[in-house]
Amino acid sequence: MRASVAAGSRVTDLVYAGIALVAAMLAVVGAQFHPAVVVAMLIALVPWGLLVVGVELPQLAFAALAIIPVIPVIALSEIGAALFVGFAAASRLASRSDDRWLVGTVTVVVMVLPFVPFLFGVEWDVGAIYFAFGGAFSVLVGVLLRRATRLADELRAAEGELADAAARDERHRLARDVHDLVAHSLTVVVLHVGGARRLLRTDPDAAEAALIEAERVSRESLDAIRGAVGMLRDDDESEAGSLDLERLVTTYRSAGLPVVLSIRGTAEPLSLPLRLTLYRVVQEALANAARHSAPGTSASVEIGIDDHAVVARVSNAFTPTGETDPRPEGYGLVGLREQAASLGGELSSGPDGDSWVVECRLPVGGAA
Numbered sequence: 001m002r003a004s005v006a007a008g009s010r011v012t013d014l015v016y017a018g019i020a021l022v023a024a025m026l027a028v029v030g031a032q033f034h035p036a037v038v039v040a041m042l043i044a045l046v047p048w049g050l051l052v053v054g055v056e057l058p059q060l061a062f063a064a065l066a067i068i069p070v071i072p073v074i075a076l077s078e079i080g081a082a083l084f085v086g087f088a089a090a091s092r093l094a095s096r097s098d099d100r101w102l103v104g105t106v107t108v109v110v111m112v113l114p115f116v117p118f119l120f121g122v123e124w125d126v127g128a129i130y131f132a133f134g135g136a137f138s139v140l141v142g143v144l145l146r147r148a149t150r151l152a153d154e155l156r157a158a159e160g161e162l163a164d165a166a167a168r169d170e171r172h173r174l175a176r177d178v179h180d181l182v183a184h185s186l187t188v189v190v191l192h193v194g195g196a197r198r199l200l201r202t203d204p205d206a207a208e209a210a211l212i213e214a215e216r217v218s219r220e221s222l223d224a225i226r227g228a229v230g231m232l233r234d235d236d237e238s239e240a241g242s243l244d245l246e247r248l249v250t251t252y253r254s255a256g257l258p259v260v261l262s263i264r265g266t267a268e269p270l271s272l273p274l275r276l277t278l279y280r281v282v283q284e285a286l287a288n289a290a291r292h293s294a295p296g297t298s299a300s301v302e303i304g305i306d307d308h309a310v311v312a313r314v315s316n317a318f319t320p321t322g323e324t325d326p327r328p329e330g331y332g333l334v335g336l337r338e339q340a341a342s343l344g345g346e347l348s349s350g351p352d353g354d355s356w357v358v359e360c361r362l363p364v365g366g367a368a
Contacts, residue, residue, distance in 0.1 A: 277360070
């Protein structure tokens with residue numbers, strides 16, 4: 001976009017230069033090639049010629065060279081095309097300069113120019129008033145062009161900030177996905193490996209089965225991580241949008257965590273963001289339950305879905321220790337709380353009697 005803005009400025013300069021050239025030629029012809037008019041117009045065109053070849057004079061020098069030579073021409077040839085040489089310079093100056101005093105002074109000059117001939121005995125012509133307003137209008141056009149350029153610059157900066165914010169969101173999203181997948185799979189693998197270690201001497205077959213299950217979960221985790229990365233690259237979340245809670249619960253059951261699953265309602269009407277968030281909440285809560293609960297502790301997963309909201313409640317037995325925060329909140333729950341909030345919902349976690357409860361409530365309509 002920066003190149004397009006620069007190209008637009010270049011085109012605008014060429015248009016201004018073209019107007020000044022045509023006006024100067026008409027002034028020379030109108031004055032019947034009077035030598036003084038020819039010289040004055042050539043001087044007035046010098047800054048335009050330099051501008052065309054890429055040499056830009058300081059704003060004050062540009063205004064002086066482009067406008068002052070117009071004064072004697074008007075005095076000699078009355079009100080005419082030479083005025084538009086000054087108008088073009090004033091408009092171009094207003095489109096480039098942020099100096100209000102300079103632009104204001106130039107505006108006054110171009111509005112006074114049409115009245116110069118009357119100082120030399122030329123008969124009054126009401127058209128001078130229209131030309132004066134024409135000069136003011138030319139400055140106004142330049143000011144509007146400058147504002148448009150500034151808005152384009154601000155838009156470009158805003159687009160850059162939005163791109164940076166989108167990149168940060170993608171990184172956070174990827175971090176949440178990888179955390180959820182890795183935390184879940186490692187928890188299950190640790191449970192299986194721990195069980196295999198305990199059974200290695202007494203029941204080698206069961207130990208082998210536990211290791212096989214740990215290997216399966218590890219491979220599925222790697223595939224899931226590849227899928228998460230690919231999902232971010234391809235922006236295709238159709239595979240990740242499935243709400244297979246039965247399979248998730250079965251994985252934890254096979255790892256030694258008894259889980260009771262209860263689902264009221266159907267997940268089919270839920271939008272993809274709702275299904276993803278719901279699945280990850282249950283996944284994170286079960287992973288935390290498996291990590292922090294005593295062996296043999298059971299967990300329950302309750303899902304309620306209706307036309308207004310979907311509620312996920314995961315609880316497991318919890319023995320209070322007297323600490324104010326017995327389970328420090330990890331990155332997973334923090335990220336899920338942010339995700340729930342972005343969907344208009346809320347997520348809470350903490351002790352409830354002799355249970356630890358993670359509950360997430362999401363509005364169905366707000367996520368549509």
